[in-house]
Amino acid sequence: MTHPSDRASSQATCPMHAPEGHPAIPREKTGILLANLGTPDNTDYWSMRRYLNEFLSDRRVIDYSPWKWQPLLQLVILTKRPFTSGKAYKSIWNEEKNESPLMTITRDQTDAMRSKLTAEYGDDVMVDFCMRYGNPSTKSKVREMTEAGCTRILFVPLYPHYAGATSGTANDQFFRALMEETRQPAARTIEPYFEHPAYIDALARSIEAVYAGAANPEILVVSYHGMPKRYLMQGDPYHCQCQKTTRLLKERLGWDDSQITTTFQSVFGPEEWLKPYTVEEVARLAREDGKRRIAVIAPAFSADCIETLEEINDEIRESFEEAGGEEFTYIPCLNDSPDHIDALADVIRQNLNGWL
Template sequence: GIILRLRPSRSAAAYRQIWTDRGSPLMVNTQDQALALRRHLQARHGDRVLVEFAMRYGQPDIASTVQGMLDRGVDKLVVLPLYPQYSGPTTGSTFDALAADLGRRRWVPQLRFVAQYHDHPAYIEALAQSILAYRKVHGSADKLVFSYHGEPRRCLDLGDPYFCQCHKTTRLVVEHLGLAEDAYLTTFQSRFGKAEWLQPYTDATLKSLPGSGVKSVQVICPGFSADCLETLEEIGVENRDYFLQAGGERYEYIPCLNSDAEHITALAAVLEDNLQGWLEDRRNPDATQARAKALGAAR
């Protein structure tokens, strides 16, 4: 009923506010990430590494991307969903779609699937550096709000680790930055429908903060690897209005990591962790000996 009738028109209006000359911000940012990551990894490993991207919902889809890589002779596949924190509706859904595609094939490549990287040191470092870089230019604020995409509370009750992983990401970043306990908050955005979702809600929190004396906030969305509708419009525009209308004086959105150099380095580190044993050239005696030594074999 009401969601189907109203949500598409609202989304269309929101997209018009954030559309770029190159197209959808999500698509543009993802393309830039893939290109930067390809250059980074190939500079380190040559043409042994092929980097392509796929969209869970949209084009290029998982099936066509996998087929294209197989057509190019790929026999080892590392899949990195760009969801740092594991969630069934996101990471799990990506795995389901990948498994469904591979299940229709007569032959499948060796597969490694990266389920999460919410606490990877390089990812935490990239987030911390993005906050420091932003504050170096704009100064700090009364509160730093970590806003993650929400999900129904029922997912947590059924054992989904997403809520806990979001809080761990926040904790590791604030420890890295040395922030006081009263200097930050963790909230959850993008809820819809009548069911209870993960709390506290971002919009309700931002509406209430001015009443408790908080006059300036900076909001960052660590669960989004690239800026999109939910960050640029929902956080950058809609929630800004909520905060200012409630009496807030300064509201700033810290952009996603997108294709920043620190982010590309972090994603490369996550991938290289999962490429262990696949990149060594066993035809090279020196490489073979080094690998054997690392594994504890006698020289």
């Protein structure tokens, strides 16, 4: 299959009435650039250290003063954590393709989106993906799109909910990449789609499909990635958007409050994060509420990754079972399911309005 960028180079022509020696210019098109968090290139110490250093040095992620944070990061955290993180990644690594599941799934999502959008718009669009941390970098993909003739780029962070540490930093990196382009394309970023009807419906359908074959879970734990509570108090809308997704999901499923609850996972550092913490709440549900069968879903992740495949299916599952829980059902992320691709395509079409 010929990639759109390959076709673009063969379609480059000189403008009419151009002087001799004028460089060929590719046919104009619109780029749709999907963006996810990122992944280490491998599970060895140095690959993990490079990735963690880039991630944990991002001031959107860790906003402590660099003169305090960097010595701790470089001299303590990055001497130990690459080993433990590497072990965790190795437990879920896609050995066949020698890459993380996040990379595999994001590529599959992009391929599905490319097929859908090129069927509608033909060569007027170029669809690709990048990562905020690691490879393929945002900078490299913006450069590929501009060289292929993209005079407009729609940037699509694959996060339904806005947070400074996810969508915000992805957008930052996109804008930094644009700063290095001689001819900057027109640019748009999508709004969060946490309440988009097609997204809510896709989540609900995935739950209904699993519940149809599961051992009748007594409660659904809707686990979102956490953040310091301080960020909420500073005005980050993430917490409120997560709560609304859960409410809309509950209404779409026709459930009551006793059947669904919101929690937050992946706590890091000493300060208070958004509560309740998933790892503690699943244990409380078993120990205090007597729940023996639960299901867990993670709607803030567009693709299964280390936080879902390893953290939820290992640490959080273990916490529930050690507290007396018996049936733990993890509901996978929407990944490249047709419902998810349809929902994302709907969001993209809305944001392309006036361009195509």
